[in-house]
Every structure is written in C-alpha cells, then in structure tokens.
Amino acid sequence: MVLSSYDFVIAGGGTAGLVLASRLSEDSSQSVLVIEAGSDQSNNGQVKIPAFYGALLGGEADWKFTTKSQSNLMQRTVPLNQGKALGGSSILNAQVFAPLTQSIIDSWASLGNDGWDWASVRAFHDMSYTSPHIPEASRGTLGVGSLPTRDNSIPGPIRTSFPMEPHPIRRAWAETFEELGYLMPTDPSTHGSVGAFSNLATVDPISRERSQAANCYLEPIKNRNNLHILTNATVERILFEGKSTKAIGLQYHHEAMTPSVMARKEVIISAGAVQSPKILELSGIGNREILAKFGLDTVKDLPGVGEGLQDHLVVDLSFEAEEMLETQDSIMRQEPEAIQQAITEYSSDRTGILTSSGILTYAYMPAVNLLSGDGHQRLRTLLEENRPKKDNAKEQARALALYSIAEKALLDPHAPSGVYITSLGQNPLESDPVTGERTYKPLPGKHLILAGILSHPTSRGSVHIQSSNTLDAPVIDPKYLDNPVDMEVFAEHMLYLQSLASLSPLSKLLTQPPTPSRAISHLANLEEAKKYIRLRAVSMWHPAGTCSMLPEEIGGVVDNRLKVHGVENLRIVDSSVIPVLPPGNLQSSVYAIAERAAWLIKSEYGLK
Template identity: 30%
Template structure:
C-alpha cells in the first residue's frame, strides 16, 4: 500500500512522472525524490480519493456526446454536459492524469518539455526565432488531463471588454462583453471579493481564484517601480481598471494549483453518465460522406484503433494546434491541402488552420548584483509547504506580478493596452541537496522582465504534415512578420530596461545583461539592436488561438459560427482557444473556460434540456440589472467612456469590422 493510500484511506495508483524526472538525476535525485514522496502522501495535494476514475475501454459503443480533449475547454464541456443525467458523455484525453508534483505552484516550469507536453516546435521561422536551433521556437502544449491548465502559470486574467465587443462586432452575436461576463462569473469562486472589484467577480463556482499565499519582496518593489515611471497600480485587472501593475490573482486553492480537471471533472467523478478515458489519441471524427453528419470518433489506445458512435454531437476541444489537426484529419478543411496529403474530403472549409495567433515576447535579463544565486527551494521551504501550504513553494515567485501598459502605438484613449509585462525569478522549482542557503553557482541572482505584444497582427497556420494522424502537424507561426508587432515589442523592451533602472529596484543592484545576440552588432540599446535581439531570441507565449475561427457567413475563413458549430458539418462543435476571432489581451485560460461554459449552455438549449442557468436568470448577476451595461461602464445606448465615444479609435475599429461583416447598423451607433 502506498503512503497516500495509507494516509488518505483510498486506493492511490502511482501517477508520474516524479519530480526527480523533471529536475534531472544525479545530485537532484535524493532531495527531489524525498520531496516527491512527501507530496504524494499529502491528501489534498495528491488527492487520490478525489480523482476521476478512468476507464480502460468505452462502457458503451454509443454515446450522446463525445468530447475530444480534456484540457481547459474540454474538461469544462464534459463536466457541464454530464450535468444532464440522461446524457451519456465520453471524454477522450490523449495524455494521462496530472501528477502530484504539478499541483505545487513553484513547480510551474518543471513539467515543460516532458511527457505531459506535446513538445511541439514551429517550422523554421523567417523573421523570428533566428537564434534557436533550426530557427524554430518551442511550444509548450499540455498532453495531460487538464491540458495547459496543468502547465501554465495559473494567472487568472480575462482581457479587456473591447476584446469581446470586437468579437461581436465582427459578426458573432452573443459574444460581447455583457454576454460573456456571466459565464466568467458562473465558473468563478473568488476568495478575495473584498480585495477586488467584487461586481466583476463570482463566488461559489468550481474554479477557485485568489492570490498566492506567498510572494518575494521584489514583487512589491516592482509595483513601486511602476509608480515611479508614472504607471498606476491596479488591485484588479479584471475589474474597473484594465491598466497598470498588479499582483495577479491565480487559479489556486490552499496553496496548490486548480486545473480545469481538478475544478470541473473531479467534482463530477461520481456521475454514472460520465466516462473518461486517458491515453486515448483521437485520430478523426467519423463524418457521413452524404449527409455530412458527425457519426462518431476514432481513436488510438495502447496502439490499437477503436471507435465509438455519437447520437447527438462531437465536441472538439483539442486546443489551437490539435483541434484544426483533428478537423483536417477528418476531411474538413481546404480541399487542395487535403488532396496533397491524401486525406479524403468530407467538407471543403478553407479556414481550418488559418488565423493562427500567439502573444509574442522577449526576455530582458538582469543580474541582481546585491543578491547571491541560491536555491529558493530548500528543506525550510519544503517543511513550510508540507505543514502550512505556504512559503515559496506555494507561489510562482515573481511570475505572479504583471502589468498592462500602453505604448505610443496603442489606442490613444489609453484604455486599451497593447503591452503586457511578465516577470520571472525567485522560483522554488528544483534543488540538489535541500540545504538552506545552498548556492547554485558563484554568481549573482538573475531575474527577467518580459514585454508581450497583446494585439499581434502576424498570422500563421496549422496544417498536416501527412495523413498519419500520429504525426505532429506543421506549425507556421510567422512571428514578427507584421511590422507593428516588432515596433510594439521593441517599445516594451525599452520600458523593461527603464524599470530595471528605477530607484525602487536599486536595492537589488540590477544590472542589464548587455551581451549581444549573434549578428546584432548595432549600437547596444538602439532600436535596431533590440529589433535584432527580438528576432534572434523570440519568446513565444503559451497563448495560441484562432485556428478554427468563429465568424459570420461572409467571412471566408470562418470555421465555426457564433454557436461554435463547424460550418457545413452537422453535430460537430469546437470549444477552445481555436475559435477566438482575435486574441484576448491577456492570458487565455480563463477565456477558454468561459467559451466552454457558454458552449455547453448552447448545446443544452439546442437539445431542449435547458441551460443550467437560463439567460433570463443571469440578470441577477448584473449590478443594477443586465440592461445597464457592464459594471462601471455606461449603458450601450449612451456609451461615452474613454475609448468608446462616437468616432473614437475604439468605436471606429468596431464600426469598420462590423460593417464589413454585414452589420450596417453599427455605422449609426458609432458614426
């Protein structure tokens, strides 16, 4: 019997990989092995009694719904659909369950590049990633129950209201901010309503949101540095103020990660109508050639091909890479491309795989000359976490700090930032001996500041490498091919350099890394130098989106309609980041969960079971009533907030998109 089974009173099958595999063997083996064992014995962290029971084979050959992918969107969709007792729901996930170590916030980077990761790389880039082997950038994508919500930094941000109003204006009714906010609230269980703008938050939902219980002193000094440069400090970037520096809230509970699987699937583990299968890679959706109706799903388990039939709908939720790949393998996509790779055509839909977007960054590195380079993980930190769920292991270090800022290229209103800043350092991820004060090396501590382009204009594409469903797809990111992305990123780098030189951070003796990337022989610090640097060592964020674009009939690249139904194929929807017409200006996890929440309600309405909460029932979630606009903003009929005046840049952008998408009524609203 394992230690967890003895302690927690239920069977505790081993879920790998162990922490030793994520830090490397050798000198890390003993300490990290002991720590891994202790974590597995913590009932709330390992959660052996609360995990979903996974099947080794389908219970039935027929299901009402099959959800493909158990990530940020798929876990939500499967949990919500299985709320209807009479519906049989099967969730197929290509990876395994999340290991206990991944629940520890400070281990946020440990599982990147391992067996929980698809380990994708882009094709050779022409304008970015030039300093990496093969001119390829690596992409972290979760191959595990919970998907990227098991590997990401847990930051809970939704973006800007304008992001969603832009979606609606582009011909997607029902996706404006006032429409989607109730679904954010539906998921949320915010434990700090007194410390945020409570009107914008929910409580009692399955997704726990709060700040980490620990942060390094430098985190607060970064906020001071922001003030010193004239920027504001926001207590809630999801609230009334969308700009400034902040200690972000995160998806965590009692000092441990809350993935989509932990939040949504584990509470549903006792439902007899929900089946979950792991290590099951979907190879295609079975579509009737004549009727173009989704009839089932084919998948590979333990090297053997299997299939199940579907009576109602298939929900594809593989993410921005795998969802278009699955559609293409199913014969849904551009007919010329499918003919080239030898996939039989089921429906010509040329937009599948197009419109690939991602936030792009650059890591500005500093040495903290007044601090030694030591391990932040030691026996003291481990003991504090094991006993109290606090201390350095209960947070992501400096990565919980962020900022939303406007460069000179942003919307002149100042209310629609085009830049986000991330920070890194003080992360208790790995250690060799656990000795308190043990040095990594003889040098000083290092930290980094990463500017991120929030509204990228460069577009890439996902396509098939071959008809082999197990071959990785071709990923052409096309980073920095649009001049505006380069300009914004260079401005962000200069802001990061100025931050490092503030009085607030002088106590750390920050020294900018002045080493020049290969081929960047321009004067250091010039715009030309930084442009060369960002093209050499481009930083891709894990925010890929847009490859199954939501859009109206008039959009030739639209893959799904505003109900998330795949155009031209009956009984097939997509519910993940791939449906975003444009990237939200924030981390994407919260938005993906919202998409699945709303998508599940749409399915329930169609099949006449009723949504969990009717549309009319959401009025109570609107402070002052639904017709009064979102909290803190004027009603639609009389908007005059900064950035939303008639003929303002923000309104004009919406007007142009809406008019071109067959919505002429927006001209009178903005004109």
C-alpha cells in the first residue's frame, strides 16, 4: 500500500533508482518510495539467461524508443532500446561491465563539477561490484597479466565474471594486440590507458545468471518496512509548493487513477536520459520557449534540459569463422538440436554458450592512422574547421567546453577515441539499411563479429517533448555524425578494425583468406567505410547528457550534488547527468554515479 508521503520519492526503478532505494533505506528512520513504469521481470528466463538478452528487445520490458530520422544515416530512424522494468536497462543490456577511465572522469571535474574527479569517484565505482578471482594460469588467456587483484573483502552487490573462460578468442585477441603494441598494460581504469583486454560481464560466477540492479540491489532488501516499490505506475509530473520552485511530490498514473505522493525531504528523478528531461519539461522545468509551445507554465527556465544528448554508435564487420570456433550461430538460427544441447549444458552445470551475451573481448583504441604524419594534420584541420559556433552565448559555452574535451582525447595517442569488441556469432539485430527495420535472415555456418564503437562523438543532439500529453514519447534526435570529425574518425577506426582480421593469431579463428559474412561489409577505402557506416551504424543504447552536470551559466541542469539548478528538493540521478560519455558501456558509470549520489544525500541529511 502506497502511503501519502515519504522522506524520499524516486521516479524510476531502473539501474540508478534501485541503487538509491537500497542505500537510502539502510537508515530505518527514513521512508523511501520507488515508482516504476514497468513490471518486475526478475524471474523471466530471458532476463536470467545471459545469451537471451536479444529476445527482450521490442517486448514488454523495452520502452521501444526510436530516434528521429538521421540525415547522416540515410534518413534512417534508429532503435534506442531502454529497459522498462525493475532494474531498467540492466535487465536487457549485453552485460558488458566496461571500466571507467581516469581521464574521462577527471574531465567531468574540469567542467566545474568539484568532487567528480577520479580520486573521488573510483571508490563508489568499486563499491558497486565484486570482481572475480583470477587464477594465475588464466591471466594470459584473459589478457590481464598485470591487472592488480582487487580487494573483495567488502563485496559489491553486482557480481561479475569472465564467462566462457577459456575461449580461444580471448588469447587470440590479447596476443594479436600485443604484437601491435596495444595490449592493455595494467588496470584499464588507469589514466590514459589504451589497449586490448578481456571485459568483465555482469554474470554471476556461480549461478551464471544475469547480475542486475533488481536481483542484486533490491532482492536482498525488498522486505524492509521502510521501502515501498510501486510497479506499472508512470510518473506524470513533479508537484511544487504553490507557485514556488520547491518540489514537494509526484503525480503518477496507476490502474486508471492519477494519485499524488508527497516527499518530505526530496524528489529524485531516475528515469534515464530519455524520460528524465521529459518529466522535467512536463513539470515546467526547461526551455521557456519549448514549454510555452505546448501551453505549459514555466516553473524554472532551464534551457539545458533535453540538450546535449550523446550516444555511442556501433558498426559491425562479420567474418566467416572456422568450424571449431564455439559461437552462438546455431542458437540464432533456432536449430532445435543446438538449442537443446545448450539448454542441457546450462541447466546441468551452468556451462556453454548460454552463459554469455557473446561479447568477451574489448579494446580501447586511438585512431592509429590519425596519430602522425598527414593523418594527424588532417585531423587537426578537421577539428579546427568544425569547432562549434553557436549564436546563443550559453549554448556556445557548453558546446566549446565539451568539444575541447573530445578534441584533447582525439589528439592524444594514449586516450581512446574508439572501442573494438568481438561477438561470437552473426548479428541477430541486423536491420534493413533503408528502412531501419530489423529483418534478420540467418546465415549458414559460423561467424565472428568485429565491431567498432565511436567512443568520443563530438556531435550533440536533444530530447524534447512533442506535446503536453504524458503518453507521448519525446522526440529523440541524437544528430548522429552531425560534426564531420565524427565520420572521419569512425571511418579510420573501421578500416583499422578490418585489418585485424588478417593478423595472426586472430586470423587463425577465421576462414582463410578472411571472408566477410556479407559482401557489403568489405571496406576497400575510406570512402567505402563512410558509406558502410551510413548504412549500418546503430545505437549502442548509451544515451546520456540530457540533464548535464554542468554550471547553469554554460547550460547545465544539475550541480555537482546533482541538484537541479534553481529548484529546491529536486535531484536527478541517472545517465542524463553525465556531461561526457565514458569510452565503453554505460552501466558501470551509472552504478558509480548512483552510489556517489546516495552518499551525497545521506551525508547532507546525516543518515546512517
């Protein structure tokens, strides 16, 4: 039963929201309510079994967002899958737990966010998870020979592991990059680190089930008397005291009713980079002109709301693999015998192909061909020619501040501008290059994907409401590749990535000579790489930055305590506050932000 008031009311029971719920309810004197639009999917086998994450996309647990048509991607609309369930996107992502990098976190602080440098953030990142024990004999195959052993004496809620160890892709990946001089020398979180490594996965090392916010943060404490979780309830707007800017509660929709709940201390918005700006705008917080367009009264004129959207694009190159390589192709083709064998292995001793999403290796890489000579000069010229120029002084200040960070990373040979991953099997999310519709037709044989991610996009988009109707999805316009720098850097990465397929020992896992699974994915030169990117690039589902943690004078929405500028008793805690994307997958960043936010809140109110 939902009470009329709580100390803390949290909009969104996703990755960040459940971290907050767990930590804030540790003090039994405080009452906490979480309002989640989705349901509890924790017992869903497609959530539990790591390899089945793709089956969740487009279903009940997915918001099924799509972007506005993108002019630089052949006018395609791009699916932006986001979790709609307890645990949010942690229940449907590909389970990659990518390390943060010191240089990016330090850049958050450099933008005017005191207390958000690496020295301050790392402890909260580390307290969110438990790393697996790495036997000495496995260090070589994992490409983590110098990785220091973490202190797990106080285990974090999220359990991580190296699924499918040993698998030949791990050693081949590590040894190939070692020959190139790009094997990760130590902890990937070290300042300026580039190179290859085996990535952790949010898969429990014992049960081999997905480790996510609902089963790790919420399940152990869900019976606390001071914690209430309301599912299948959609937050509509923030309530304010009279005509003031003091937030006092939330209005939400549940079972054909539209009740309200009051917050004695704070309202916390943890609805994600797409939904959080929508809730703010529907509540009268945002650009005055946008609000007026839809007949909404302005509570706080905050033009940064919904602006600054960043996302990672990914492009895959698929190659025919040797028959001996264990991949997920037969599962993707729905072959009954293969499915039965995989289920038997998983059920009997938690082994086999179902224990992983198929992503086992990672590399943080600079654009090698742009580091020196003519390539380096070409990059410098592009960066100068495409430096942001805005008419609005506040927009220009924000754009230039963010651009300078990306520029520094792109020019630094010790900072990643791209991420490379492998995936065991053909792409089950393949889409038609014209319509964007997912029209996957499985190929025979075995395949290995080498995928490239643009880790430091200079382009920025937006998320804004399209009406005052709470049921309408917002307009999502990432403006992918809007800055020509992004296309140039991305194309160079894709050409370099393709060249890896011919290098031993990675090439030994592929048919010889290396043969693209589909003829269209052979890239002969830079222009063909650009054409292929326009045809094939899709979202990694890493939206961020739409309620950026920045000073208000340069277009920020929250301050360094994650409080909304000029509004009392209102914080935002989710990926929307991230001012600059980390190089890899977002979930480790969101856990770190939520852990630090909980500490900030508890410190402010003197809670246990």
